[in-house]
Structure formats: structure tokens, C-alpha cells
Amino acid sequence: MGNRTLKDKDASMLDRLTSQIQTAHISGSSDIENLKADYISRLQNLAITITDVRKQGDEIARVQTQKYWDEVSLEQLEQTRTKLRGIMKFKKKEVTPYDAIQTTKAEDGEVRETDRVVVIGDETEAMVYRKRLKDILEKMLSDNPVLQKIHNNEAVTEDELKSLTSSILTQHPGVDANA
The missing domain is CATH 1.10.167 (Regulator of G-protein Signalling 4; domain 2)
Structure with missing residues (x-):
């Protein structure tokens, strides 16, 4: 060959x-x-x-x-x-994290270390993701009592929110709970 x-x-x-x-x-x-x-x-x-x-x-x-x-x-x-x-060739550009924690020296000689979180993404991606989530939630609204409570401005418990998050992530694996 x-x-x-x-x-x-x-x-x-x-x-x-x-x-x-x-x-x-x-x-x-x-x-x-x-x-x-x-x-x-x-x-x-x-x-x-x-x-x-x-x-x-x-x-x-x-x-x-x-x-x-x-x-x-x-x-x-x-x-x-x-x-x-x-x-598939149209992938997003990969963002490589910086090599080390950024340090700054103050006048008194104290060294301060900060790990700055940088979120890179354009507005178009955020808008599309929001629209996708909105569509998912609108479809689930009629069947999910927790979403109905939220929609009607009623109080929900921590357990109900965990249940809602779990059902969304189960039915739509592409959704990121931390986004």
C-alpha cells in the first residue's frame, strides 16, 4: 500500500x-x-x-x-x-490557555498572583446557544411542572431545580449546565 x-x-x-x-x-x-x-x-x-x-x-x-x-x-x-x-472541517479555533499564572509585583515587594478567567466566544455563538435553550425550555414548558412554576413566577425548591436541570441534561445531552 x-x-x-x-x-x-x-x-x-x-x-x-x-x-x-x-x-x-x-x-x-x-x-x-x-x-x-x-x-x-x-x-x-x-x-x-x-x-x-x-x-x-x-x-x-x-x-x-x-x-x-x-x-x-x-x-x-x-x-x-x-x-x-x-x-466537519469548519471547527472553531482552539483556544490555548496561557502557560502560567500571571504575577504582579507591588511597590512594597509583595508578589500577587491572579488566575484570570478568560471566556472567549463571539456574540453569534452566544445568541444561537440562547435561542437553542429557549426553544428547549418552550417545548418542555407544557410537560414540566417546575418550569410551569417558574413561568408563573412561583417559588421553587432547590430539589425542584436539581430535578429540572437533570431532566434537561438527560433529554438534551448537548446542553452545558455551566454555560
Whole structure:
């Protein structure tokens, strides 16, 4: 076998991940949960400001729901792979953290160390994420009594909030509770 140049590494990586998910699905392996999380993570790492990625927004949103994974089939995975493999090259730029904690010397000789948290992301990403969360919550409003209480400005307990968070994260694995 000769060497060949790999033109679209990201598409090939999605192909490989899809085949691993299909294999885990057929064998009933518990690895499917980790593979699913990796798949969703890769989709969340796409640059939504690019037109080609936005065109596949419905498919990306569908894959990030628990319903998709509950009803997943080999054919469905293959269709998703074919739709999304062409946009996998449009990843967000990776942000590398700075090497060390920044230090400052004061006039009295005291050294102060501060670890500054920097959140980098553009407004478009934040707007799309907010819209996605709003859509999720609106769909859940009719079925979830805790959301109904919040919507009606009624008091909720800490346990009810934990229950709500848990149900959102279970039904929509792509949502980040810390975002």
C-alpha cells in the first residue's frame, strides 16, 4: 500500500467515529455513551458563523437530542454522517490557555498572583446557544411542572431545580449546565 494524502482529516474522523458507534450499536456495547458524547462534542465545536454549518443546523440540533439517540438506527447514522461529513472541517479555533499564572509585583515587594478567567466566544455563538435553550425550555414548558412554576413566577425548591436541570441534561445531552 502506498502513502496517500488525506484531504479532509475531519471528515474521515467523523466517518471513523460513526463506524465505531454503529459497531457499538450492533454489539450492544456500553461504549456507545462515550462515543455519543464525543460525536455531540464534535458537532458543538463547529463554527456556527459559517453558512455551510448553519445550513445543517436542523440536523445538528436533531443529533444533539436524546430522542435521536433513543431511536437511532444504522441507516439513520449513515444518513447523518453523509450530511455532516462535509462541514466537519469548519471547527472553531482552539483556544490555548496561557502557560502560567500571571504575577504582579507591588511597590512594597509583595508578589500577587491572579488566575484570570478568560471566556472567549463571539456574540453569534452566544445568541444561537440562547435561542437553542429557549426553544428547549418552550417545548418542555407544557410537560414540566417546575418550569410551569417558574413561568408563573412561583417559588421553587432547590430539589425542584436539581430535578429540572437533570431532566434537561438527560433529554438534551448537548446542553452545558455551566454555560
